[in-house]
Amino acid sequence: MLAEIITIGDEILIGQIVDTNSAWMGKELNTIGISVKQITSVSDNAEHIIQALNEAQKRVDIILITGGLGPTKDDITKLTLSKYFNMPLRRDQATLQHVTEIFARLNRPMIDVNIKQADVPDGCTVIQNKNGTAPCMWFEVNGKIIVSMPGVPFEMMYLMEEEILPRLKKAFTLPFIVHKTILTSGLGESFLAQQIEDIEDSLPSHIKLAYLPKLGQVRLRLSATGNNETSLKADVDVYAQQIIQRINSYVVIDEDVALEKAILDKMKAKNLTLSTAESCTGGYIAHLITQHAGSSAVFAGGAVAYSYDLKESILGVKHQTLTEFGAVSGQTVKEMAQGAITHFKTDYSIAVSGIAGPDGGMPGKPVGTVWIAIASKDEVVAKLFTFSNKRIQNIERSATAALTMLLNLLKQDS
Amino acid sequence: MLAEIITIGDEILIGQIVDTNSAWMGKELNTIGISVKQITSVSDNAEHIIQALNEAQKRVDIILITGGLGPTKDDITKLTLSKYFNMPLRRDQATLQHVTEIFARLNRPMIDVNIKQADVPDGCTVIQNKNGTAPCMWFEVNGKIIVSMPGVPFEMMYLMEEEILPRLKKAFTLPFIVHKTILTSGLGESFLAQQIEDIEDSLPSHIKLAYLPKLGQVRLRLSATGNNETSLKADVDVYAQQIIQRINSYVVIDEDVALEKAILDKMKAKNLTLSTAESCTGGYIAHLITQHAGSSAVFAGGAVAYSYDLKESILGVKHQTLTEFGAVSGQTVKEMAQGAITHFKTDYSIAVSGIAGPDGGMPGKPVGTVWIAIASKDEVVAKLFTFSNKRIQNIERSATAALTMLLNLLKQDS
Numbered sequence: 103m104l105a106e107i108i109t110i111g112d113e114i115l116i117g118q119i120v121d122t123n124s125a126w127m128g129k130e131l132n133t134i135g136i137s138v139k140q141i142t143s144v145s146d147n148a149e150h151i152i153q154a155l156n157e158a159q160k161r162v163d164i165i166l167i168t169g170g171l172g173p174t175k176d177d178i179t180k181l182t183l184s185k186y187f188n189m190p191l192r193r194d195q196a197t198l199q200h201v202t203e204i205f206a207r208l209n210r211p212m213i214d215v216n217i218k219q220a221d222v223p224d225g226c227t228v229i230q231n232k233n234g235t236a237p238c239m240w241f242e243v244n245g246k247i248i249v250s251m252p253g254v255p256f257e258m259m260y261l262m263e264e265e266i267l268p269r270l271k272k273a274f275t276l277p278f279i280v281h282k283t284i285l286t287s288g289l290g291e292s293f294l295a296q297q298i299e300d301i302e303d304s305l306p307s308h309i310k311l312a313y314l315p316k317l318g319q320v321r322l323r324l325s326a327t328g329n330n331e332t333s334l335k336a337d338v339d340v341y342a343q344q345i346i347q348r349i350n351s352y353v354v355i356d357e358d359v360a361l362e363k364a365i366l367d368k369m370k371a372k373n374l375t376l377s378t379a380e381s382c383t384g385g386y387i388a389h390l391i392t393q394h395a396g397s398s399a400v401f402a403g404g405a406v407a408y409s410y411d412l413k414e415s416i417l418g419v420k421h422q423t424l425t426e427f428g429a430v431s432g433q434t435v436k437e438m439a440q441g442a443i444t445h446f447k448t449d450y451s452i453a454v455s456g457i458a459g460p461d462g463g464m465p466g467k468p469v470g471t472v473w474i475a476i477a478s479k480d481e482v483v484a485k486l487f488t489f490s491n492k493r494i495q496n497i498e499r500s501a502t503a504a505l506t507m508l509l510n511l512l513k514q515d516s
Numbered sequence: 517m518l519a520e521i522i523t524i525g526d527e528i529l530i531g532q533i534v535d536t537n538s539a540w541m542g543k544e545l546n547t548i549g550i551s552v553k554q555i556t557s558v559s560d561n562a563e564h565i566i567q568a569l570n571e572a573q574k575r576v577d578i579i580l581i582t583g584g585l586g587p588t589k590d591d592i593t594k595l596t597l598s599k600y601f602n603m604p605l606r607r608d609q610a611t612l613q614h615v616t617e618i619f620a621r622l623n624r625p626m627i628d629v630n631i632k633q634a635d636v637p638d639g640c641t642v643i644q645n646k647n648g649t650a651p652c653m654w655f656e657v658n659g660k661i662i663v664s665m666p667g668v669p670f671e672m673m674y675l676m677e678e679e680i681l682p683r684l685k686k687a688f689t690l691p692f693i694v695h696k697t698i699l700t701s702g703l704g705e706s707f708l709a710q711q712i713e714d715i716e717d718s719l720p721s722h723i724k725l726a727y728l729p730k731l732g733q734v735r736l737r738l739s740a741t742g743n744n745e746t747s748l749k750a751d752v753d754v755y756a757q758q759i760i761q762r763i764n765s766y767v768v769i770d771e772d773v774a775l776e777k778a779i780l781d782k783m784k785a786k787n788l789t790l791s792t793a794e795s796c797t798g799g800y801i802a803h804l805i806t807q808h809a810g811s812s813a814v815f816a817g818g819a820v821a822y823s824y825d826l827k828e829s830i831l832g833v834k835h836q837t838l839t840e841f842g843a844v845s846g847q848t849v850k851e852m853a854q855g856a857i858t859h860f861k862t863d864y865s866i867a868v869s870g871i872a873g874p875d876g877g878m879p880g881k882p883v884g885t886v887w888i889a890i891a892s893k894d895e896v897v898a899k900l901f902t903f904s905n906k907r908i909q910n911i912e913r914s915a916t917a918a919l920t921m922l923l924n925l926l927k928q929d930s
Contacts, residue, residue, distance in 0.1 A: 384806025
């Protein structure tokens with residue numbers, strides 16, 4: 103079954119925003135057995151939207167549209183669909199009530215354009231958007247399914263997960279696609295590929311292996327397609343176990359979860375607590391951890407200490423250590439990690455100090471030099487990394503490296 | 517002048533990678549007066565690529581293609597273009613020499629597929645790719661310009677900047693496109709639209725206004741197209757000033773920068789320092805700030821204090837305050853903010869404490885309840901917000917609200 107994604111919005115074409123929706127949607131559609139044939143980004147222009155719809159209908163059976171549903175004048179998707187399908191607008195009472203409730207909750211007056219959010223083409227199925235005022239519209243015309251969703255990522259994601267994907271599964275007889283993901287860390291994709299080459303070559307034709315690399319991590323995803331879900335799961339498990347045995351020391355977890363979530367789950371199960379002492383990662387590691395629900399059971403807190411002063415006062419790093427070895431040194435990160443254990447009263451801690459760049463490099467310590475330490479109550483280990491000259495990447499790579507080090511220490515301690 | 521970007525690659529359609537190339541290209545093309553009419557992502561399939569080329573030629577005069585130029589079997593862009601333009605492949609000696617040199621430098625043997633990188637359709641202009649082995653190919657057929665580039669971002673970017681953009685500027689007499697962005701915070705897009713409706717209606721036809729909302733922020737973008745850059749800038753400024761005057765209290769900055777970057781610039785110019793005391797935002801505000809180069813000149817550091825203990829020990833919140841009013845209270849965030857000022861020795865501070873969810877709500881303090889305080893050495897203000905039941909959104913909204921409060925205090929103090 104083939105789908106096309108049409109994203110509508112001038113902001114995409116002028117490069118003001120990167121379209122991250124389409125990749126997410128492509129991935130989700132794949133999991134239920136629908137392949138994306140094409141992604142088309144068009145402007146907020148009625149003629150252009152219609153052209154894209156006409157072209158897409160020649161290629162696919164499912165068209166998912168995002169964007170152009172805001173209340174302002176530049177948003178014309180709804181009007182265009184109304185004309186395209188020859189379905190005049192009607193006021194949808196359920197949507198009106200929903201919009202009214204949102205404004206009541208925010209204690210704000212509703213103005214005309216807000217009320218108009220409740221107008222929908224007469225003939226589409228209206229799906230309420232719990233996270234916003236623009237309703238989702240589902241059209242079934244000439245055997246094709248066309249769905250219009252808001253472009254705001256969290257509104258679109260909620261609608262896809264809760265409404266669109268389940269409805270598409272019902273509407274078509276789709277094959278089962280069973281995925282099994284193995285999260286690895288510490289080895290590049292070409293080296294992983296080399297280590298498991300014979301296993302990959304032995305995969306039957308209904309099972310595919312994909313390498314999904316992300317700074318410092320590689321996800322190995324086995325996908326099996328067929329009609330019998332139970333036997334697909336069994337098939338995939340056989341090969342997953344072979345791979346896990348082969349590359350065991352690089353396997354973080356055999357689930358499709360984030361690295362820090364795997365750590366949180368492991369630590370929570372053992373009632374262990376964690377703190378962070380961050381310099382160049384600037385709170386990013388704490389943020390990665392605390393974005394997950396329930397993280398407070400494990401994570402007590404942390405410090406972001408950019409200055410020498412704060413490294414001393416909050417984390418108890420010795421003044422002499424800083425002046426003798428510098429802030430970016432094995433000695434300093436070790437004291438930061440131990441300080442976190444002591445001051446924040448946790449079982450484990452992560453400490454990072456480095457030069458994220460683009461400025462701040464010095465002889466012997468170029469931009470990208472990062473020291474990471476991991477401490478438990480009994481031990482502290484520090485490691486030196488040399489990353490790139492890109493600030494954001496250095497922050498992300500440092501976080502991945504630190505979390506991988508923590509995971510290895512946890513494995514070793516258990 | 518209109519262009520279309522065609523990105524080729526299955527990895528885009530299955531959501532394995534996010535296409536960041538197109539946004540970058542769109543922005544760069546805009547600066548030289550070329551508008552991107554459409555972005556089309558297609559699979560590594562000859563028929564599909566040809567269909568996309570045919571459709572694009574009906575819409576635009578310039579087609580920029582990325583991807584599908586690698587040495588492996590799944591990369592078929594070059595062969596497809598050779599057939600499409602009826603230009604058989606010839607071996608390009610300059611490219612062969614370039615590829616040979618690369619392999620010699622890497623001290624690696626060249627195999628057949630590497631030599632074939634030097635084969636190009638006979639009739640295109642070959643542009644050497646200094647950062648890789650796949651050459652860039654420039655076709656001029658029937659008055660259209662079609663350029664094929666590798667999809668690797670740094671190869672594409674180098675080719676665009678050094679070769680393609682200068683050549684396009686020479687090939688066409690291009691109009692100027694001038695953008696002016698006003699970043700606002702604190703008022704939804706429909707209310708902003710209502711307040712400036714008459715200004716929007718009075719815009720001349722060569723100036724467009726777009727609303728670009730993001731949790732708690734809206735960017736207003738004026739875009740003017742014409743032949744005289746100076747007069748376009750003047751035109752846009754007239755309307756930008758009208759809008760800024762009208763919605764002054766919501767304007768963060770009249771530049772296309774992130775909210776926290778606007779704050780960093782403002783504070784740096786006045787030699788002011790900042791610290792953070794975060795509970796429910798868990799380091800996200802510190803991360804937003806420290807992702808920007810040069811943030812260390814302003815940001816001293818901060819604490820992520822989830823537990824009562826840490827709120828007391830690192831931030832000096834009184835035990836009695838926590839037990840009497842709770843961690844999520846105006847009293848507690850005020851003491852957190854004041855504690856940050858004292859302990860981290862900064863001029864300003866941000867403190868946030870709330871219930872991000874999905875669990876942890878209590879009677880009178882449902883999930884989404886967030887207290888934010890902003891302090892200077894002289895004063896501290898706290899404000900209560902009620903957000904949603906989504907954790908990530910609550911974190912993001914809290915950050916935007918906190919940064920907006922800080923900006924307002926900075927404005928008031930200056």
